[in-house]
Amino acid sequence: MDVQKNKTLLIKGCLCMSLILSGCGGQSLSEREIVRGVLFTKQAQSYSVCLVLADQNAEGAQSENNKVSAAQGTTPAQALARAEQALYGDVYYGLLDLAALPADVDWATACEMGELLYENAQPAPELSVFVLDDEPIASWAKQGATLYKNMKAVEDTYQVHCGLQQLFAQQEVCAIPAYTAGGGYDFVLLPQYGERIRCHGLAEAQLAAVLCGQSDRLQGTFADGEATCEARAQVTVEGNKVQLHLRDTSLSALGSSAPEDLENALQNELQDRFYALYETMQKSGADPFHLNFWQACTYGPGSVMEKPELELLLE
Structure with a gap:
């Protein structure tokens, strides 16, 4: 009986593994084109898309390599369809984990491409969205x-x-990290009504990412590159005080031109950039930092926040 039970368990295990590898569709992953990334660019009046695919024929040290399939179209949907048609196997998006939007993307285009990914690509929950660099x-x-x-x-x-869900978290604005070849990352704010803003550096891009709930870390230079900061960051709001809590903070001077009081220099730089970003967003009617949400949670729906102040708390 023990031998028979072992055989039964073995058969069941093999069947389960077969279903997993086939995506429950009767076709193994090795027979599919597994998409890991979808990268969009815009060239004049046309769109270009690159599908980054797992190279399943690679062996050994090359096993983590990827291959690509690219195509152009008059719309993002047409470009994506043509890139899929150029592949031999059936396209599989179940392991998709990154999408990139054009460098000059606006609110309407970001929403269009996001909806296209929802409808056609059916991405995995861990999908990350970036905006590409300005470099062609x-x-x-x-x-x-x-x-x-x-x-x-x-x-x-x-x-x-x-x-991808965060892309549509607020109807009046899209907030997306942006790739930059120079190190670190930029951050793009795309209001529905107003000009796009591409933020740079620790005191602007990373601060915006933390305020938008897309990062919990500050890591980079400030004071014109003369000092560095590395810290875990968290935001709370009390009244009109936007409190930026920094924990495990490390501030270091890089040269003789660095400010003597690094903490004060960091605070002033973060506050200046916060006020500039807030005023620009106010003009567009967008609220990417969820300040209205914080206000409503504390004082009830319809509450209006007075001009907010950023308060830096090193803990």
Whole structure:
């Protein structure tokens, strides 16, 4: 009886593994084109898309390599369809974990591409969204797989993440981290009514990411590159006080030109950039930092926040 039971368990285990590998659809993953990244760019009046795919034929040290399939179209949907049609196997999006939007993307285009991914790609829950660098793409064949790996590295190093659901969290604005080849990351604010803003550096881009709930870390330089900061960050709001809590904070001077009081210099720089970003968003009617939400939670629906003040708390 024990032998028979073991055989039964073995058969059941094999069946379960078969279902997992086939995606419960009767076709193994090895027979599919597994998409890991979808990268969009815009060129004049047309769109270009690059599908970054797992190279399942690679062996040994090459097993983590990716291949690409690229195409152009008059719309993002047409470009995506043509890139899929160029592949031999059935396209599988179940392991998709990154999407990139064009460098000059606006609110309407970001929403269009996000909806396209929802409807066609059916991405996995861990999908990350980035905006590409301003540098033009010369060749998807040469740059596509590298861009994908670089953006995944940025996400891991700086702990910044914008999921596809976060793209639509507020109807009047999209807030998305942006890849930059120079290190770190930028942050793009796309109000529905108003000009797009691309933030740079620790005191602007990373502060915006923390305020938007897409990161819990500040890591980079400030004071014109003369000092560095590394800290875990959290935001709370009391009245009109936006409290930025920094924990495990490390501030270091890089040279003789660094300010003597690094804490005060960091505080002033963060406050200046916060006020500038807040005033710009006010003009567009957008609230990417969820200040209205905080106000409503504390004082009830319809409560209006007075001009907020950023308060830096090193703990």
